[in-house]
Amino acid sequence: MIILGLETSCDETSAAVLQSELVRSNIISSQHCHRKFGGVVPELASREHDRLIVDVVNQALQASNIHKNQLDFIAATAGPGLIGAVLVGLCFGQAFAMGLGIPFIPINHIEAHIFSSFIQDETHASPPTFPFISLTVSGGHTLIALVKEDLSITPIGKTLDDAAGEAFDKTGKMIGLPYPAGPEIDKLAQSGDPYFHQFPQALTRHSQTSKSYDGNFDFSFSGLKTSVHRYLSLQTTDFIRENLHHICASIQEAITSVLVKKTLQAASAYGINCISVSGGVSANSMLRKKFQEQTKTHGIQLCIPKPIYSTDNGAMIANLAKLKIDRGQFEPHTYTYHAFSSYL
Ligand code: KG4
Ligand code: ZN
Numbered sequence: 001m002i003i004l005g006l007e008t009s010c011d012e013t014s015a016a017v018l019q020s021e022l023v024r025s026n027i028i029s030s031q032h033c034h035r036k037f038g039g040v041v042p043e044l045a046s047r048e049h050d051r052l053i054v055d056v057v058n059q060a061l062q063a064s065n066i067h068k069n070q071l072d073f074i075a076a077t078a079g080p081g082l083i084g085a086v087l088v089g090l091c092f093g094q095a096f097a098m099g100l101g102i103p104f105i106p107i108n109h110i111e112a113h114i115f116s117s118f119i120q121d122e123t124h125a126s127p128p129t130f131p132f133i134s135l136t137v138s139g140g141h142t143l144i145a146l147v148k149e150d151l152s153i154t155p156i157g158k159t160l161d162d163a164a165g166e167a168f169d170k171t172g173k174m175i176g177l178p179y180p181a182g183p184e185i186d187k188l189a190q191s192g193d194p195y196f197h198q199f200p201q202a203l204t205r206h207s208q209t210s211k212s213y214d215g216n217f218d219f220s221f222s223g224l225k226t227s228v229h230r231y232l233s234l235q236t237t238d239f240i241r242e243n244l245h246h247i248c249a250s251i252q253e254a255i256t257s258v259l260v261k262k263t264l265q266a267a268s269a270y271g272i273n274c275i276s277v278s279g280g281v282s283a284n285s286m287l288r289k290k291f292q293e294q295t296k297t298h299g300i301q302l303c304i305p306k307p308i309y310s311t312d313n314g315a316m317i318a319n320l321a322k323l324k325i326d327r328g329q330f331e332p333h334t335y336t337y338h339a340f341s342s343y344l
Helices: 042-064 084-099 110-116 166-176 181-189 222-233 238-241 244-269 287-297 315-327 335-343
Strands: 002-007 012-019 022-030 073-077 104-107 132-137 142-146 154-158 275-277 301-303
Touching: 002 042, 002 084, 002 110, 002 315, 012 315, 022 042, 022 181, 022 315, 042 084, 042 166, 073 084, 084 104, 084 287, 104 110, 104 142, 104 315, 110 132, 110 142, 110 275, 110 315, 132 181, 132 244, 154 301, 166 222, 166 244, 181 244, 181 287, 222 244, 238 244, 244 287, 287 301
Parallel strands: 002 073, 073 104, 132 275, 275 301
Antiparallel strands: 002 012, 012 022, 132 142, 142 154
């Protein structure tokens, strides 16, 4: 079975070819035109996807040595995302599938992140064991969910305001880092002291008496933004420049600690022995390290996709299409307008 997966929901134009279980190619073209604006400009993103999509798909086919006539299915992100950006991949994917006379499968972007730890390539990663607790942390979403064998996803915690990636990007912007600031903070924090300044970790209250968790698996990062803003306003420019790596490490500590704590508490509350972490923020080295240490201590299986499959990519779209096909969970003629209404 050969599947072409397309992803264009934000600022990555990506196409991947999956053959049987394995990723044969995964081409990702990241848009750098947004940097000077400090965030993604939706109209520019749509135009970039439109300019790049044919080339990216051709590259994915060439790199995998697969001819378009060998494709069995085409899958594309159908939302959530920037509407114009989503439309480029979705319309291209549908038109291509129609032209080739093969089925088209619309895919939910967040679900694709959730199942990205199942992606297999030549390195043969161990997939999660059902049921598992999933933490999905991206620029737009922060979600803890219980995931079962039938691919059902039951949300048990989410952010009440900003997403974890947004918290990285917006606090990074305050200290003068370019967009997206997440990877920049990660790099600078390598040489910083995470306890240099204690930024707040919201909604982590424990019961006074039992020390048990109060059962709130939601997150909030807007207070962190305010706290960083206040802290910076009290420092001199020289102090901020000289201690940038410490400030980055302290911000990273506040964001990653709360993510790890709540995910482990959710696993314990639901009696689950496997955790999967996905989405762009799961590329963060401190988050990975904390999860590795904590899951080892608690004897929990941990699955985190390679960083290349953590951020937006076409392989995760083809991968979820494959999981759905294997379970007979797709209707070949579910064409887009219907898909849109349920995804956007
Ligand atoms: O999943 P993704 O590529 O796109 C969305 O669906 O949003 O996630 C992008 C987010 C951005 O906020 C970016 O700053 C963050 O993931 N990110 C990171 C790292 N790499 C990407 N955050 C912290 N550390 C990283 N190494
Ligand atoms: Zn994403």
